[in-house]
Amino acid sequence: MKKDLELISNKFVPDIKVRGRFKTGHGHLLCHFKFKDPKRKIVYPQFEPGSRQDELWKETCLEAFIYQPSTKQYLEINFSPRNGAWNAYLFESYRKKNMKQPEWQNLKSVHKGMGFEIPLVEIEKLLGPPPYRMALTSVIKCQEECHYFAIAHLDQVPNFHYSPSYIEPLKY
Numbered sequence: 001m002k003k004d005l006e007l008i009s010n011k012f013v014p015d016i017k018v019r020g021r022f023k024t025g026h027g028h029l030l031c032h033f034k035f036k037d038p039k040r041k042i043v044y045p046q047f048e049p050g051s052r053q054d055e056l057w058k059e060t061c062l063e064a065f066i067y068q069p070s071t072k073q074y075l076e077i078n079f080s081p082r083n084g085a086w087n088a089y090l091f092e093s094y095r096k097k098n099m100k101q102p103e104w105q106n107l108k109s110v111h112k113g114m115g116f117e118i119p120l121v122e123i124e125k126l127l128g129p130p131p132y133r134m135a136l137t138s139v140i141k142c143q144e145e146c147h148y149f150a151i152a153h154l155d156q157v158p159n160f161h162y163s164p165s166y167i168e169p170l171k172y
Contacts, residue, residue, distance in 0.1 A: 001025075001171045007138060007149035010158040015039045018149040020136035021115075022064070024172035029123065031064045032115030033081070033138060041142040047085035050106065056080050056087060058146075062115070063137040067166040068127040073098075074163065075126055077107070079116045084109035086116065090126050095161050102126060120172060133166040 007018040017036035022029060035042060045059035056078040057063070067074040076089045086107040090098040108117040123132070137160045138149040148158035155162040 003168060005136060005151055005168070007136060007151060008153065009140075010148040010150075010153050013140075013147050015041060016140060016142075016147065018138050018140065020138070020151075022134065022136060022168070022170070024120065024170070027120055028117050029064075029066075029120055029170070029172075030110060030115060030117045031062070031077075031079075031136060032111045033062050033136070034114065035081075035140070043141045043143060044082050045080050045085070045141075047080050047083055050084040050086075050109070052087055052106075053080070053085045054087060056085060057139050058141075059139070060141045061139045063139070063160060064116075065135045065137065065160060065166055066123055066127065066170060067133045067135075067163050069131070069133060071128065072163070073127055074161075074166070075102070075123065076161075077116065077118070079107065079109075082113040084113055084116075091161070094163065130170065130172070132170040133163075134168050134170045135160070135166045136168075 002023040019034045021032045062079040064077045088102040140147045
């Protein structure tokens with residue numbers, strides 16, 4: 001399965017476009033992003049390459065949310081573009097973190113640091129068997145402010161944890 005998506009900003013940003021793609025195959029989920037930034041407004045973070053870091057979302061950050069409708073659990077994956085810093089969080093329900101977090105040692109960086117790959121078996125260990133719904137999102141930090149890009153903004157404010165926004169089925 002492969003799905004290409006145009007992510008939309010929570011407010012009008014004429015010079016920046018974000019596209020996301022997720023694809024399953026060979027036992028993996030691949031998430032890949034492309035930015036169109038002709039005026040070079042995007043500020044890229046300077047984290048230790050490939051390290052596990054908290055609060056990546058305060059900077060330019062690529063994200064995937066994978067939701068298990070039957071249990072209301074979901075997985076949030078944050079990834080810093082270009083340098084591969086990352087983190088993953090398991091939630092029991094809306095914004096309620098599970099105390100036992102994913103014990104992954106690393107997240108494979110792909111596409112020149114603009115994407116990541118996860119074994120599907122690791123998702124199943126945390127969320128149980130499919131079906132899942134998912135969303136690709138991105139925080140884009142510019143000099144003046146942050147912009148929030150998502151497949152859909154269905155809450156009144158940018159809220160990547162709002163499960164009705166996880167509109168894409170994840171099939172494999």
